Amino acid sequence: MTHRHDVQHTPRLNTEDITGIVRTALAEDIGQGDATTLAVVPPTAQAEAHFRVRENCVICGLPVARQVFRELNPDCEFIMTSTDGDAVTRGTIVATVRGPARDILTGERVALNFLQRLSGIATQTRAYVEALAGSPTRLLDTRKTTPGLRLLEKYAVRCGGGSNHRSGLYD
Numbered sequence: 001m002t003h004r005h006d007v008q009h010t011p012r013l014n015t016e017d018i019t020g021i022v023r024t025a026l027a028e029d030i031g032q033g034d035a036t037t038l039a040v041v042p043p044t045a046q047a048e049a050h051f052r053v054r055e056n057c058v059i060c061g062l063p064v065a066r067q068v069f070r071e072l073n074p075d076c077e078f079i080m081t082s083t084d085g086d087a088v089t090r091g092t093i094v095a096t097v098r099g100p101a102r103d104i105l106t107g108e109r110v111a112l113n114f115l116q117r118l119s120g121i122a123t124q125t126r127a128y129v130e131a132l133a134g135s136p137t138r139l140l141d142t143r144k145t146t147p148g149l150r151l152l153e154k155y156a157v158r159c160g161g162g163s164n165h166r167s168g169l170y171d
Helices: 015-030 035-040 062-072 101-132 150-159
Strands: 002-004 046-052 077-080 086-088 093-100
Touching (some): 035 101, 046 101, 062 077, 062 101, 101 150
Antiparallel strands (some): 077 093
16 A cells, blocks of 8 residues: 655656666676576576565655666566655555566665665654654754765655755755
8 A cells, every 4th residue: 555645846866866876786786797596597587576565664766776677687677556755555566577587686686775775764754754743843864874875865865755954065
């Protein structure tokens, strides 16, 4: 089940903004290749995988997960059934990926890592925003982010209903 939160504006991520982050994450995880998948999965095998949440949360990172599979193989089809910022309940399928089994297995952990981290930030932010409801206080983030992930972590704050303060020393 999905519930849309009344966020002032729907945050967006551009593919160009996330491509470098995704490529770095894939290179870090894959290295010289996914030895297990290459050894046991036939090159022509096709697969379908569902992204099902394990607990109630605010989903965040679906466009990033989609980009993981696009980088591995543009023929992978990634279908989002939720939108970043949606409150979803345990058991909800938020996305499905179809395509070459090797690419799906190679990318699934990187995609899940992004989804888990960003959804955690969005979920915690939403809890704070709801606790402040009715007060004149607005929740702002800081620049204290994980190196290389600032864009994504600040996006997750917005998906949770918070606001961004400064992006860097330049503003």
